[in-house]
Amino acid sequence: MLSHMGDWRRSHNCVQLTAKNIGEEVCLMGWVQRRRDHGGVIFVDLRDREGLTQVVMSPEYNKDVHAVADSIRNEFVIAVKGKVGMRPEGTINTKLPTGEIEVMVDELKILNASQTPPFMIDDFTNANEDIRLKYRYLDLRRRKIQNNLITRHNIVRTMREYLYARDFLDIETPFLTKSTPEGARDYLVPSRVNPGKCYALPQSPQMFKQLLMVGGYDKYFQIVKCFRDEDLRADRQPEFTQLDMEMSFIDREDLMELLEGMFIEIFQNIKGIKLERGFPRMSYDNAMEKYGHDAPDTRFDMFLKTINELVADCGFKVFREVVADGGVVKAINAKGAGEKYSRKNIDELTELAVSLGAGGLAYIKVNEDSLQSPIVKFLGDSADTIVKAMDGKPGDIIFFGAGKKDIVNLYMSKVRLKLGKELGLIKEGDYSFVWVLDFPLLDYDAEEKRYVAMHHPFTAPLDEDIPLFDTDPGQMRAKAYDLVLNGSEIGGGSIRIHRSDVQEKMFNALGFTPEEREYKFGFFIDALKYGTPPHGGIAFGVDRIATILTGSDSIRDVIAFPKTQKATDMMSEAPSKIDEKQLKELYMKFEVVEND
Structure with a gap:
């Protein structure tokens, strides 16, 4: 029994009725998915979030009901009472759970009419994304989006239940925090009661979750909104959801073992797939060498290979000069591509490479008795050597x-x-899962002429690398770990610095002045001096995980009310202009300045 309105009580949802219910009097409520008039008998596919049930209004069965049914259209909200019957022979729909039965309607109530929607509410709509986002409340009725959000709910539920069973505490952290710009830009919130000052929306609860470890809470998690003011693409949103975690008295082996267990449960519950413990591991250096990326897609074997030693003295000037200037020449063997790739395909690959900064994309096509390429004549004997090295x-x-x-x-x-x-x-x-480990601790920013943290300033270095703070910080490795699924980084974390002397060395390596340290992290530095336990954590992108497990093309398809790539909400038209009175209360005045 799901809900009721007066003497109208919904007895079942629109996916529950089967042949076992034949003869029962039932009451269903939902939306008109489709209305069909077959020789005076009106058939309606009635829809709720669970599925569809066919209901029938026949003038022979009930003239009054049929008269009312003549006025209903798609997306009307209706309630029906009637008797469950078997569909006539030849009309059973095996694709529906309710495909054996139909409900002969005795009573019909129109709960609300609907205008003609701007697009068809089905999974085959050809409406562009802008229209669907403008009318997102209608798009949310589509079965595909509903299934995505239900799957997302089940993913989050599995995460929570798994962590609750292992004594984690679900603790909230503040949304109004201090701006500590390192990395992406912060979203700022002006303070009315503190004129001229702003809060920042958190890019992650990083310092707060570490402070919970200082406070002795041992095992923490939350499913939390985070905010980053950055350029967007298909897998990014200005506000996103992550599973945030932190644990005390652990090393990265403990954490990776725990999380593999969590994903084993998620895949069993969501996909019915049995994963095995012991996800593959790969060093950052190996990932960059073989895949060119720190989030490698390991579902297929096709590897990049550096061939500097093979081309350092070759006759092709481009390769020779790149090696002499300290650059790299990398090759990749596309097995069997010669039989499938036309010149047009090669040109499309070249355009992709050029759009990402390449000067071009050289190639050698291996034929039965020759090598075909504009560069073969320049390479000379090196061409055969390269092809052999690449198993061509x-x-x-x-x-x-x-x-x-x-x-x-x-x-x-x-x-x-x-x-x-x-x-x-x-x-x-x-x-295909893979752990990527041993990231560089620091990355050199040539524009700012200083080191920046590869992850964040609180990431601990490998113990054996700590002396390098004083001699060669660029060679230090981090106790960091990313979990990659199908070429997408779904989670990243690290063991944290828990000693104030090591944190001081980290800030020195990053070039922070004493004033900057105190202004940005003063309270956090103080906390490290009061018996901070060894600790570490990780954050997982819930949106990205849901995108992969639902097979969606865009992260927007697994978020109820997403933003566009320009960070706008087309439905509510946010962001919007602010009333002058509100601005005055905040002691603010906007002046739009054109960027150079």
């Missing part, structure tokens, strides 16, 4: 990237993914 066989195409290491890795990793998809190397329904 007839029908293969070997692609090359040359230039600065980070740029080559960027575009060659994208070339690899495009090849994998187009050559059918990624199987539908495959899921």
